[in-house]
Amino acid sequence: MLETEQVKKEIINIIADIAPDENLDSLDGAKSLRDQLDLDSMDFLDIVMELRKRHQIEVPQEDYPKLATLDGCVEYLSPKFQ
């Protein structure tokens, strides 16, 4: 299991690739990614796709809501990172 900070960095790397024109420095971990970065369901699909590609992590559809915030992502994904 990776350190929280490392997991966070991996997730931010993914978001940076998906939304290359967004500034991610001021991202609030507790606030919804959807609102802060104007992400929609298509973009969430990309986060899930990159998690599989880069880290072989599968996220079943019923768990998508757990990825709503950056903090939520870290909490949900930390145990899945090896």
Place this chain on the structure above:
Amino acid sequence: MAMPKKYDAIVIGAGMSGMACAIRLGMFGKKVALLEKHSIPGGLNSYYQRGKIDQDGKRVGVRKFDVGLHALTNFARKNSKKNPLIKVLRQLRIPYDDLKLKEQSESRIQVGDIGVNFSNNFDYFVQQIEKSFPENFSHFQKLVEFINTYDDNQITTEFVSGREFLERTLQNSRLVEIVLFPTLIYGSSWENDVDLRQFVILFKSIYMEGFARPYGGVRTLIEVLENKIQENNVDLLYRSSVKKIVAHENQATEVHLENGEVLRADQIYSSAGLAETYSLLGKKDLKQKVIGNLSFVELLFVYDKNIDPNVCDKTIIFYNETESYEYKKPDDYVDTRSAVVCFTDNYREYESDEGLIRITFIANYEKWKTLNQDEYKTIKEKTKKSALELIKKVVPQDDRTLKYWDAFTPRTIEKYTSHFKGAVYGATQKIADGKTSLKNLFVIGTDQGFLGIVGSLLSGISVANMYGSNLGDRS
């Protein structure tokens, strides 16, 4: 005989929707073949070259022209929210600046003696409407409110008349004609009407978002997409015209090419059009009764210099001589009473010293189709004359020297797009979810009901996302 090559997915047609679809499928890790019958991609939104290289290797009058591009609608500035263009760029991982978008100056809708301007600033259009139609302005505001709250993601199947809706809402036939005109010619497959949902999408993309053009024209965008195709390991196969699709029971299994090659795939995505795809299956589509009736002639006039902004500062003029605009297949070869006139020079930072005016007339496919070579040439010349007369009416003070002209007709469009009858906006019936009667064959592009370059790209993306991701269904 060689073993058929096997792919995860085959995409038919490297137009905008096909390229976007193939890129997304590649991103999902699929092995994809993208089949294109021509030697360059783009489909309707491609480009071509005129002129030649002489004996001494000197280029004589070599010019590249865009086929379909007047304007890229859905304009958005960098980092805008909730805009289809931004969504498309994100999904394809294209940085905004790579498109090198140059904005329009402003455009104009001229119907009879009333003209209304619009730009990439929606408030300007609103003010123009208020000035020309003070008594109906509150009605127009109601329309804007309706558009702002309309959910255009809903998948509707029944046709709702956009014209009837506008007549009820705006209560002024002249205003209805003005608002409708660009939305009809920029995307409706119905004659004299537009489906309400499509009207809303077009209203947003034209008036609320606006026009831009990639610096260097459509090939700038095509090159960006070609790079993405390569990055995602898609096999882009040129000169690969599809002869037929073979199906067993309710499953498409093989694609046979005109050159004799056979490809196999788990999934097939076709941008050939709905009726056209069913005909590749050797079937008539039961749902498909009407092939669109609307095709166009496009004329290009090259001048010795850019247009003087004092003569004309508009980027696009939607021009109609009389008080009401007829958007239907004309009885004659073309309908010269109305046209879209595009002054490409009036995009900001237009890159050429030469000037370019593009004219679009609505055309009658059947009449063009039956002409022999000589007649075809004669009618093309005649259409050129009509277009030049129209330019004289629109910009009487333009005294530049014409250096070169070219035209393409419904016949050319049919060749480029493979759509039956050169129907640019496809069939009247749209298949929003891309599904066909075969469970692994999907339709993308025009007949899915998305419009314009951005819409076509979005169509390919959304269908690939729906059926090609394999995500979220395994835990």
